[in-house]
Amino acid sequence: MAPFYISAPGKVILFGEHAAVYGKPALAAALSLRAYLLATETNDDSLRLEFPDIQLSHSWKLSELPWENAQAHIERKNGKPVPTDELNPEVINLIGEFLGDIESTAHYTTCLCFLYLYLHLCDPLVASRSFCIRSTLPIGAGLGSSASAAVCLTSTLALLGGHIRSPQYSEKQRVSSENPDAEFIDSWSLMGEKCFHGNPSGIDNAVATHGGAVMYQRMLAPDMPSVRTAMRNFPPLELLLTNTKVPRSTAELVGGVAKVNTRHPKTAGSILDAVSHLATDAYHIMSHPSFAAEDRESLRQLVNINHGLLVALGVSHPALEKIKMIGDTNRIGATKLTGAGGGGCAITLLNDEVSHEVLEKVENEFTQEGFETFEATLGGKGVGALFCDNDSDPEVFSVERFVNFSRREDIKNALEIDGWKYW
Numbered sequence: 001m002a003p004f005y006i007s008a009p010g011k012v013i014l015f016g017e018h019a020a021v022y023g024k025p026a027l028a029a030a031l032s033l034r035a036y037l038l039a040t041e042t043n044d045d046s047l048r049l050e051f052p053d054i055q056l057s058h059s060w061k062l063s064e065l066p067w068e069n070a071q072a073h074i075e076r077k078n079g080k081p082v083p084t085d086e087l088n089p090e091v092i093n094l095i096g097e098f099l100g101d102i103e104s105t106a107h108y109t110t111c112l113c114f115l116y117l118y119l120h121l122c123d124p125l126v127a128s129r130s131f132c133i134r135s136t137l138p139i140g141a142g143l144g145s146s147a148s149a150a151v152c153l154t155s156t157l158a159l160l161g162g163h164i165r166s167p168q169y170s171e172k173q174r175v176s177s178e179n180p181d182a183e184f185i186d187s188w189s190l191m192g193e194k195c196f197h198g199n200p201s202g203i204d205n206a207v208a209t210h211g212g213a214v215m216y217q218r219m220l221a222p223d224m225p226s227v228r229t230a231m232r233n234f235p236p237l238e239l240l241l242t243n244t245k246v247p248r249s250t251a252e253l254v255g256g257v258a259k260v261n262t263r264h265p266k267t268a269g270s271i272l273d274a275v276s277h278l279a280t281d282a283y284h285i286m287s288h289p290s291f292a293a294e295d296r297e298s299l300r301q302l303v304n305i306n307h308g309l310l311v312a313l314g315v316s317h318p319a320l321e322k323i324k325m326i327g328d329t330n331r332i333g334a335t336k337l338t339g340a341g342g343g344g345c346a347i348t349l350l351n352d353e354v355s356h357e358v359l360e361k362v363e364n365e366f367t368q369e370g371f372e373t374f375e376a377t378l379g380g381k382g383v384g385a386l387f388c389d390n391d392s393d394p395e396v397f398s399v400e401r402f403v404n405f406s407r408r409e410d411i412k413n414a415l416e417i418d419g420w421k422y423w
């Protein structure tokens, strides 16, 4: 199969992060920053991962991977592998011996995610390949980078394994609003997210798959499907996205909230219920056909309340509080952490008519603190593919060039081109 790209967006959680893990509703929107995966055939008996964004280059001999042994433990329905509530322990054990030489947690979880999805979705008869991922998203910053990577890996391996068709078929199906291939990608990328952080709600991979903006609610009963409500009239929001650049792990932060919930169940329960109410209120406000100034003011109020509740759960960070303090001092709007917190990004819902001078002053203060602000739009496309055909510029599909891009804008300029098709 000729080289091809898969791309999936990151996300911004507007309301409801962490509460989403406990089955409360949360609102999130696709971000215009994305992950891109280039799949190319190699002429040796290997599967090669080139993930320069996390300084990972790793390969396995295709013939040595336990594909056959794994099949005995994989449930299939109509020939397709069935996702499970928990990671399949037998398959995890089989993978374990192929990860022994990997020390860093980020490398380990990424290789675990790849091998878990490969053994379930791909087919060893697929020629040996190289898989390279690059992101215009900041990694580990609360913008869904793990989910966008998981959706890229899932879509690539499911396409190679014959479990989904290329997206031009889905474009025809969209008329019937059925999109089995996108649902397959969504459900299997959740398995990928489980490799990254154990107990994901599914909101990140849902947005990375389907794009747009959603109210999402995980159902806690096993086998109960989550509820994803597309927000069709997503209102234009003036948002500032600021990265503290403080590294952190979603797995650890989600684990920290679980400890609070175990030690103080009633208190934590009241906090999570309050987040549930504000997320539901925000959904109704954002769904108003005539989204007006008082609606924007109500949303900013809910942003401040949501941030306070996340502080109470212990997932803020002094750098996030610094962003909030600078923003509040200059009255630019309402600021909250987004994603798992503990560092990473904050979003500010800007006040109406904030002057350019004030915004420039604030952004200079952020820069002096070592923070990075992002221009980004919300509500864009979900997972898509770009195939190399006779009319394609071979340079676009050069692994060498793709691996060596050193700036986000180089990736963006090279790949925001015509020809992409979306599931």
Ligand SMILES: Nc1ncnc2c1ncn2[C@@H]1O[C@H](COP(=O)(O)OP(=O)(O)OP(=O)(O)O)[C@@H](O)[C@H]1O
Binding pocket: 035, 051, 052, 053, 054, 105, 106, 107, 109, 110, 133, 134, 135, 138, 139, 140, 141, 142, 143, 144, 145, 146, 147, 149, 196, 197, 204, 248, 249, 250, 251, 338, 339, 340, 341
């Ligand atoms: N471009 C990439 N290449 C390889 N691995 C990646 C890439 N982007 C993300 N990852 C994997 O995802 C991990 C970061 O996931 P994590 O869930 O901690 O942060 P996030 O997804 O950016 O934030 P949040 O989950 O709060 O939205 C990285 O350590 C790495 O293992």
Ligand SMILES: C[C@@](O)(CCO)CC(=O)[O-]
Binding pocket: 013, 016, 017, 018, 019, 020, 021, 142, 144, 199, 200, 201, 202, 203, 204, 250, 254, 339, 340
């Ligand atoms: C913190 C969390 O709510 C969002 C992470 O982006 C975890 C999840 O919902 O999977």
Ligand SMILES: [Mg+2]
Binding pocket: 144, 145, 146, 147, 196, 204, 250
């Ligand atoms: Mg993540």
